[in-house]
Amino acid sequence: MRFIHIADVHLGAQPDAGTAYSSGRAQEIWDSFSRVISLCEEEKTDLLLIAGDLFHRQPLLRELKEVNYLFSTLSHTQVVLIAGNHDYIKKGSYYRTFQWCENVHPLFGSEMGYVMLKEYDLAVYGLSYHTREIREERYSIKAPLAAAHEILLAHGGDEKHIPIRKEILESSGFDYIALGHIHKPQAVIRNMALYAGALEPVDRNDTGGHGFVRGEITENGVNVEFIPFASREYIHLALRVNEKMTNGSVKNHIQSTIESRGTQNIYKFILRGYRDADVEFDTEHMDIYGNILEIEDQTRAAYNYEELYEQNRDNLIGKFIEQFQGYEEDSMEYQALQEGVQALLENCLR
Amino acid sequence: MENMVIKELYIKNFGKFSNRQFLLKDGIQIFYGENEYGKSTIYAFIKAMLFGLERGRGRAAQNDEFSRYEPWENPNYYAGVMRFTSGGKTFRLERSFDRYTKSALLICEDDGEELSIEDGDLEMLLGGMTKESFENTIAVGQLLARPGQELAEELKNYAANYYETGSSTVDLGGALETLQNRRKSVEQEIKGLIDRQEEKKEIVRQECRYVTNDAQRLQTELEVNQEKLQKLRLVQKEESQDKKAEDVENIRGRNVVEEAGPGADTDNAKSWIALGGLGIAAGIAGRIWSAFTSSQGVFSGGAISVLAWIFLGIGILLVCLGGIKWLRGRRDGRKYQEPVQEKTVVELRPQTRTELQRLEWENDRIKAEFKEKQIRFQNLQEQLSELDMPGGKLKSLRTSAQALKLAEEKLLEASRNMTQGFGKLLNKKASHILEQITQGRYTKLLVDEQLNMTLFEDGRRIPIDRVSCGTIEQVYFALRMAAAEMLCEDPLPIIFDDAFAFYDEKRLKSTLKWLSEQQRQVIIFTCQKREQEILSRIV
Numbered sequence: 001m002r003f004i005h006i007a008d009v010h011l012g013a014q015p016d017a018g019t020a021y022s023s024g025r026a027q028e029i030w031d032s033f034s035r036v037i038s039l040c041e042e043e044k045t046d047l048l049l050i051a052g053d054l055f056h057r058q059p060l061l062r063e064l065k066e067v068n069y070l071f072s073t074l075s076h077t078q079v080v081l082i083a084g085n086h087d088y089i090k091k092g093s094y095y096r097t098f099q100w101c102e103n104v105h106p107l108f109g110s111e112m113g114y115v116m117l118k119e120y121d122l123a124v125y126g127l128s129y130h131t132r133e134i135r136e137e138r139y140s141i142k143a144p145l146a147a148a149h150e151i152l153l154a155h156g157g158d159e160k161h162i163p164i165r166k167e168i169l170e171s172s173g174f175d176y177i178a179l180g181h182i183h184k185p186q187a188v189i190r191n192m193a194l195y196a197g198a199l200e201p202v203d204r205n206d207t208g209g210h211g212f213v214r215g216e217i218t219e220n221g222v223n224v225e226f227i228p229f230a231s232r233e234y235i236h237l238a239l240r241v242n243e244k245m246t247n248g249s250v251k252n253h254i255q256s257t258i259e260s261r262g263t264q265n266i267y268k269f270i271l272r273g274y275r276d277a278d279v280e281f282d283t284e285h286m287d288i289y290g291n292i293l294e295i296e297d298q299t300r301a302a303y304n305y306e307e308l309y310e311q312n313r314d315n316l317i318g319k320f321i322e323q324f325q326g327y328e329e330d331s332m333e334y335q336a337l338q339e340g341v342q343a344l345l346e347n348c349l350r
Numbered sequence: 351m352e353n354m355v356i357k358e359l360y361i362k363n364f365g366k367f368s369n370r371q372f373l374l375k376d377g378i379q380i381f382y383g384e385n386e387y388g389k390s391t392i393y394a395f396i397k398a399m400l401f402g403l404e405r406g407r408g409r410a411a412q413n414d415e416f417s418r419y420e421p422w423e424n425p426n427y428y429a430g431v432m433r434f435t436s437g438g439k440t441f442r443l444e445r446s447f448d449r450y451t452k453s454a455l456l457i458c459e460d461d462g463e464e465l466s467i468e469d470g471d472l473e474m475l476l477g478g479m480t481k482e483s484f485e486n487t488i489a490v491g492q493l494l495a496r497p498g499q500e501l502a503e504e505l506k507n508y509a510a511n512y513y514e515t516g517s518s519t520v521d522l523g524g525a526l527e528t529l530q531n532r533r534k535s536v537e538q539e540i541k542g543l544i545d546r547q548e549e550k551k552e553i554v555r556q557e558c559r560y561v562t563n564d565a566q567r568l569q570t571e572l573e574v575n576q577e578k579l580q581k582l583r584l585v586q587k588e589e590s591q592d593k594k595a596e597d598v599e600n601i602r603g604r605n606v607v608e609e610a611g612p613g614a615d616t617d618n619a620k621s622w623i624a625l626g627g628l629g630i631a632a633g634i635a636g637r638i639w640s641a642f643t644s645s646q647g648v649f650s651g652g653a654i655s656v657l658a659w660i661f662l663g664i665g666i667l668l669v670c671l672g673g674i675k676w677l678r679g680r681r682d683g684r685k686y687q688e689p690v691q692e693k694t695v696v697e698l699r700p701q702t703r704t705e706l707q708r709l710e711w712e713n714d715r716i717k718a719e720f721k722e723k724q725i726r727f728q729n730l731q732e733q734l735s736e737l738d739m740p741g742g743k744l745k746s747l748r749t750s751a752q753a754l755k756l757a758e759e760k761l762l763e764a765s766r767n768m769t770q771g772f773g774k775l776l777n778k779k780a781s782h783i784l785e786q787i788t789q790g791r792y793t794k795l796l797v798d799e800q801l802n803m804t805l806f807e808d809g810r811r812i813p814i815d816r817v818s819c820g821t822i823e824q825v826y827f828a829l830r831m832a833a834a835e836m837l838c839e840d841p842l843p844i845i846f847d848d849a850f851a852f853y854d855e856k857r858l859k860s861t862l863k864w865l866s867e868q869q870r871q872v873i874i875f876t877c878q879k880r881e882q883e884i885l886s887r888i889v
Binding site: 012057058059060061062092093094294296315316317319320322323324332333335336337339340342343344345346347348 | 732
């Protein structure tokens, strides 16, 4: 039995993706979802698991119709889905009344329910969010052993969204636990409990690769692998500058970095280290490909405060530095120290 | 100490003088001359040699120094030479002021090296003293030689750097301005960011308005449809005498934002109450009957008795539930409009029936669309509230603005501390000088940041405007000398231009005595002979 496990598709989300890509980003998420469905059809995948947050907010009827159409193109694949905290089943939700096509098996109850796929002697268990938050450990259960193979479809894993405990999942008896909610793909238990992660990154902090989990349940157990699939990636990069660097060299460095890591990706750069005290980085004008969300300038002017203090112990510079002793480098006060010293040194008369 | 001593003035052509040479010695040098002698011209010549003589522009040019001392004869030849020693070397300073041959030359006579005035070599020899500070300290003019307000600024700036040990001198005002400009630009960036966020929100709000409009349009459509339905039902009523109609739900009066949930079960509740009433009646009847048929205890009336108890129980339960349901229904009914509920009919004309059906489908379509709008509206509201949360960039910008503000405050605080120290020292020095020249009459002089002065006599506070002109002059003198001492490390010549007119004999004597003790050249221009006389008695 071969399956594909996706989660956190967030259809309808419009993530910030830089000037070049933001406007088309919402459609790209739909396209990506559509590509997964095509892939299922192509590979004749037996089971598609959708572990919650298929939609970013409450689904509209027309959106459900679109999704259902895509599901209807599957000639072989059975689909099991649950609702997560984003598309939770509130009063009046279309999830309550929508008529899905035959191969789709929603587990929309607020209590644990299951769907039996006799063909594979497989039962898939799951529940859906009917509120934005669920703080109880709803997944501390044992597999009921109603079929030869049993899968748990689950959503959550933090304090406000069904906390999970690894050791409990480990001894639960499920063959596979398909997790959703956390956007970064990761294995909680190797080959047994995995977060597929968001199919496409949906937030500027969803860094790293995104895609889905492909797996197989055989006589010999479960085998899964992560398949990178997203069309873009958010990349955060720290760039260490030195005293020799200027606006031009930083810009060039950023450009070549983007070129080598892919112009399709979306970037945030953090400039760190010590810059020449006379150089100020004009980060507004370094977005060559329109795919930089932010350049955060955390550089410090290359001052040696101790030395400066020793040299100016008795004058204004020294008296100023004196007031800032013992602050951490990332504190607001340290920033004030640096700005002040810079202003003072820029205004030396001799 | 690198005393500067003016050795020679050679006036080539300046004011009333041409080709005049004056030789000066170290120590106190007195230029005596009657009125119109040309003392002020010499004084102006020294200033012009040290700091240049710029020609004013426009109307101001008519009475500026340049015009005043433009040579009486041959004005195109407007020049002079000054020789002075500084740091053990002799320098020759040549200047030409006229508009065509304007030039300046500084040569070290010991090694013949030419120095660059443009690069600030002369400024360095003058210990960084500017024309303004020169006039505010060591160049003491005629009458009421109150130092200008610029001295206050200069002292403040200087105060901030007073304890300097060497590496750098800072322009406090400039540094503060830099910080303020930085903060302004950060605040501008914050504003830009908020504006952009607001634009995004406005787009969402606009969409909300569209959705609301659509919902309202749908509602009107529904009302129209409803009316048609009602009319058709009237027709239908006439067609069949049975007055029964279709279930129609009215969504009028319901807000888009509110959850759906009309109270449709009041009828249901009524039937429950009715059923419950029936049960109670049956139970009581059963009980009465079993009481008649049996004389035994209450709980042993046989099967009928048990049944009667059950009927009674269920009856009461149903009445209660029905009551609760009915009450809730009524409450909901106030919130939402009471649904119109009528029963269906069978026999109708075919065209009426199709029309009725069409209208009902239309009703369903409108309601479905309305719900879609409702959900869309809620989603947009959610999006709007998410947009209210400040992003990381905004947070870091706010921190920067905060840091810049703090830097400003701390810088001011640091300078205030230093000014206080400086002020104390200035007061101490000025008080000491004043005490000496007033022979101990005034022991204390307090000067604040704005150069407001207060005198103390035997611990009594005396406002400066209560004392005589002569004393005021002496107070200014003390302040000037104290400031000069603090502002300029290398002593420059002190120049007095008829500055002692208000001094009495005693005070003049002690002033000259004090001056003679200074390690400075002192140049005194006077139209009286008493300075010379007193000085000869002291020395």
